[in-house]
Amino acid sequence: MSEQFDILPTRQSMGGIADQLTRIPLHFPADRRWMIAMTIASALLLLLMVSVVELFTRGVGIWGINIPVNWAFAIHNYVWWLGIGHAGTLISALLLLTGSEWRNSLNRFAETMTLFAVVCAGIYPILHLGRPWYVYWMFPYPATMGVWPQFRSPLEWDIWAVLTYLTVSLAFWYTGLIPDLAAARDRATRRGWQIFFGITALGWRGSARHWQRWQQAYRLTAGLAVPLVVSVHSEVSLLFAVGQIPGWHSTIFPPYFVLGAAFSGFAVVSIIAVSLRSWFGLKNLVTDDHLNLLGMVLLATGLMTGYGYIFEVFDAVYSGEPHEIQTLVDRFAGAYAWTYWGAVIFNFIPLQALWLRTVRRSGWMLLVISASVVVGMWLERYMILVTSLYRDFLVSSWSHFTPSFWDWSTYFGTIGLFLVPFLIAIRLVPMISIFESKKLLHEENEEQQHG
Amino acid sequence: MADEFYGALAEFKTPEDLLAATRKAKEAGYRQLDAFTPFPVEGLDRILRFPRPTISFVGLGGAIAGASTALAMQFFTNYDYPLNVGGRPIYPISAFAVVTFELTILFSALAMLFGMLWQNGLPRLSYPVFDGERFHRASKDRFFLCVGADDAKFNASETLAFLSGAGALSVELVPE
Numbered sequence: 001m002s003e004q005f006d007i008l009p010t011r012q013s014m015g016g017i018a019d020q021l022t023r024i025p026l027h028f029p030a031d032r033r034w035m036i037a038m039t040i041a042s043a044l045l046l047l048l049m050v051s052v053v054e055l056f057t058r059g060v061g062i063w064g065i066n067i068p069v070n071w072a073f074a075i076h077n078y079v080w081w082l083g084i085g086h087a088g089t090l091i092s093a094l095l096l097l098t099g100s101e102w103r104n105s106l107n108r109f110a111e112t113m114t115l116f117a118v119v120c121a122g123i124y125p126i127l128h129l130g131r132p133w134y135v136y137w138m139f140p141y142p143a144t145m146g147v148w149p150q151f152r153s154p155l156e157w158d159i160w161a162v163l164t165y166l167t168v169s170l171a172f173w174y175t176g177l178i179p180d181l182a183a184a185r186d187r188a189t190r191r192g193w194q195i196f197f198g199i200t201a202l203g204w205r206g207s208a209r210h211w212q213r214w215q216q217a218y219r220l221t222a223g224l225a226v227p228l229v230v231s232v233h234s235e236v237s238l239l240f241a242v243g244q245i246p247g248w249h250s251t252i253f254p255p256y257f258v259l260g261a262a263f264s265g266f267a268v269v270s271i272i273a274v275s276l277r278s279w280f281g282l283k284n285l286v287t288d289d290h291l292n293l294l295g296m297v298l299l300a301t302g303l304m305t306g307y308g309y310i311f312e313v314f315d316a317v318y319s320g321e322p323h324e325i326q327t328l329v330d331r332f333a334g335a336y337a338w339t340y341w342g343a344v345i346f347n348f349i350p351l352q353a354l355w356l357r358t359v360r361r362s363g364w365m366l367l368v369i370s371a372s373v374v375v376g377m378w379l380e381r382y383m384i385l386v387t388s389l390y391r392d393f394l395v396s397s398w399s400h401f402t403p404s405f406w407d408w409s410t411y412f413g414t415i416g417l418f419l420v421p422f423l424i425a426i427r428l429v430p431m432i433s434i435f436e437s438k439k440l441l442h443e444e445n446e447e448q449q450h451g
Numbered sequence: 452m453a454d455e456f457y458g459a460l461a462e463f464k465t466p467e468d469l470l471a472a473t474r475k476a477k478e479a480g481y482r483q484l485d486a487f488t489p490f491p492v493e494g495l496d497r498i499l500r501f502p503r504p505t506i507s508f509v510g511l512g513g514a515i516a517g518a519s520t521a522l523a524m525q526f527f528t529n530y531d532y533p534l535n536v537g538g539r540p541i542y543p544i545s546a547f548a549v550v551t552f553e554l555t556i557l558f559s560a561l562a563m564l565f566g567m568l569w570q571n572g573l574p575r576l577s578y579p580v581f582d583g584e585r586f587h588r589a590s591k592d593r594f595f596l597c598v599g600a601d602d603a604k605f606n607a608s609e610t611l612a613f614l615s616g617a618g619a620l621s622v623e624l625v626p627e
Contacts, residue, residue: 014489014592140528148528152536157549164553168560175564183489183590202574205581206589208486208495210571215491216506217567224510224556231556235549438592439490442466 007102007289010445014438017285021180021430021437022187028427030279041419048413051406052127060130062406069389069401074128076381077411079236079257080264081121081418082162083377087265088114089169089229092176093222101443102293104436105285108180109276110269111173112431116421117268118166120414125158127410154238161235168228172221175214178204179435196428233258240384247327247388250315256308263301263347264377267370270294274363274370276431285432288361295360295369302351302373309344323393331387335400339383346376456600457579457627458483459610460586461619462593466492469594472617473498476598479613483599487580487589506563506570513562514555521554522547583625593620600627 028034054062065072088110095103126132138159140148149156182204185197204210237257240248273294277286316328331340350372353359360366391398425431463469469486476484477498486495525547533541568574580586580597589595596619598610607624614622 015588018489018591140524146532148532150534150536151525151528151550152539152543152546154549157553160550160553164557167557171560171564175567179490179590186587186590198576199574202568203576203578204573205578206487206489207571208488208492208499209501210573211488211491212496212501213504213506213567213570216504217510217563220507220510220563221560224560228553228556231549231552235553238549435490442490 007287008105008437008441008444009284009287010441010448012284012441014441017437017441018183018434019187020282021285021432021434022184024280024426025184025428025430026188026190026193029281033279034423034427037419038423041416041423044412044416045420046416047409048417051410051413054406055127055410056132060128062404063410064402064404064407066399066401068392068394068397068399069386071128071385071389072401073403073407073411074124075239076385077414078121078124080378080381081117081124081414082165082236083233083257083261083263083381084265084268084374085114085117085121085165085169086229086233086258086261087269088112088117089172089225090262090265091269093172093225093229096219096222097226101436101440102290104433104440105282105287105290106269106273106294106432107176107436108429108433109272109431111169111176112422112425112429113268113272114169115166115173116418116425117265118162118169119421120418122162122166123414123417125162154235154242157235158239161232165228165232168221168225172218172225175218175221176433177429178202178214179206180430180433182206183434184430230258233261240388245388245392246321246323247312247316247331247384249324250312252308252311252315256305256312259301259304259308260377260380263298263305264374266294266298266301267373267377270298270366270370271374274367276426278363280431282432285437288363291363291366292357292360295354295366298366298370298373299351299354302348302354306348326391327388330391331383334387334391336383336387336390339379339387343376343380343383346372346379348376455627456607457625458597458599458602458605459607459614460580460583460623460625461596461598461614461617462585462588462621463596463618464593464620466594468618469596470494470498472596472614472619475617476596476613480604481598481602481610483602483605485597485599487586487595487597489590489592489594492594504570506567509566510559510563513566514559516562517554517556517558518551520558521551525550579625579627584623585621586625597625 023029063073065074091103091110092107096107126135129135138149138156151157178201181197181201185194185201188194188197234254234257237253241250241253243249270291273286273290277283313328316324319325331337350369353365353369359369386401390400461472463472466488469488469492473484473486473495477500484499486492486499488495526542529541535541580595583595585593586595596614598605598614604610611622611624
């Protein structure tokens with residue numbers, strides 16, 4: 001991309017970027033707005049705590065789940081949160097490897113988003129266990145009962161996939177952060193900040209020898225992170241597809257889930273990008289051209305997700321299996337048809353506006369479309385779960401699912417669990433990669449001179 | 452004399468100035484050179500003739516260790532507690548693939564992160580160059596070249612003069 005146009009305005013100086021970005025944690029500029037956001041986020045987190053205490057006291061019966069719909073909000077929101085997380089890794093790792101340097105303004109907060117979204121996802125299966133204090137049964141330890149976890153089951157794959165994803169995301173995030181922590185350490189004037197950044201930067205001094213090893217480690221970790229994302233969400237889809245429930249048992253599921261995940265995640269990245277740049281006045285670093293590119297990626301992943309919808313219909317009809325076709329009809333016209341059509345409308349209708357360049361370059365339009373996608377993808381996960389389960393093979397067990405108050409409170413609570421650490425991270429670490437922005441600026445300047 | 456100093460530090464305005472000066476220092480016969488830059492400068496490692504980093508082999512080692520651990524764990528648990536699930540095979544490689552893949556990546560990524568830190572000698576919070584008067588700009592917008600005092604050709608006044616002549620904005624000696 002940088003061959004065609006300069007994505008960062010070249011009038012700014014490297015020192016200016018470093019000062020601007022390190023000032024955000026060191027001399028926080030938007031105290032009041034931050035306090036308001038933090039108050040709302042903390043209230044949501046408190047709601048989660050209350051919900052979890054209630055859940056642990058009274059059990060999963062407080063949710064709306066029943067037989068046959070025994071996997072409702074817990075797994076639905078688990079998939080939704082995990083999907084959002086995936087875009088952070090993709091934007092960071094995939095675009096690093098393809099040399100798309102416009103990512104440099106977006107990768108840090110996208111990766112931060114990944115970390116906390118995965119945490120939100122990760123708590124759901126534990127909450128859903130019923131007896132969460134036995135979560136260690138998922139790990140192979142020499143138990144006195146003489147049994148081991150069942151490694152041939154997707155439910156066991158899940159914990160390995162999610163924990164690996166969380167750990168590798170954290171390692172990748174921290175590797176990329178070390179040089180910026182050093183930059184913040186050298187700008188810090190207050191003792192507390194000097195100690196904090198001094199320790200977390202590990203004594204990074206920018207030695208050429210260190211950069212060389214660092215670059216190799218960073219790029220290779222990125223190379224591992226890309227197939228990791230694909231494997232993790234494929235594994236999540238196998239939780240569904242390995243079972244023979246109609247509407248789940250399909251080979252399209254792994255790519256369908258991975259693309260849907262990227263789609264919802266890029267929407268959240270767009271929301272955060274637009275909010276942060278207006279919040280902290282970062283329009284010189286997150287430019288309209290960045291939004292333009294994000295809009296294109298959102299449109300592309302959205303259309304690929306749309307392909308998944310079409311293929312799902314084909315798959316059901318092609319199978320000729322009566323239950324599959326029944327589930328398809330239930331999705332189109334059953335009790336939960338509103339989730340299907342809601343997903344289609346929220347996901348794909350406003351999205352079409354992104355064909356226009358002026359829409360892609362407008363912050364608030366992108367924000368509205370992204371919010372619509374986030375809602376649409378949430379409805380899609382709801383639809384996949386509930387419409388397949390509420391009428392399974394046994395007619396005698398057909399039933400309905402209505403989310404209870406505790407379903408909703410737990411879900412809104414996880415938004416607090418996401419926002420609170422994210423808002424804290426904004427105050428602690430540079431939210432845009434400083435050294436990568438400088439590198440890009442230098443390359444652009446060089447091109448101008450030689451160009 | 453040479454024992455009192457860690458080396459001579461020269462500050463440059465642009466990566467190009469740093470590259471040119473490094474090349475000159477190499478030609479002048481200096482060997483104990485290191486550069487400190489706010490971002491990785493392309494071509495510097497070629498001029499300084501650093502050996503290729505070996506992080507990739509560390510990562511490969513981690514990957515092999517991860518895959519073996521995962522396979523050993525899954526084969527053993529199914530051997531120790533064979534459970535007949537509808538007559539399906541006890542040792543299906545396809546069902547073991549996911550956990551094996553995840554642990555391959557987990558071990559490999561962690562090995563590379565810790566290998567990189569270990570080889571770089573980090574964390575090491577204090578280092579002689581941090582005493583440089585202007586060194587705090589190495590993380591901002593300046594590019595530094597350091598000639599080590601253990602260099603055979605190092606001589607405090609001559610080296611400083613040489614670095615000034617190579618286009619440095621400022622030069623200084625950093626104490627051991």
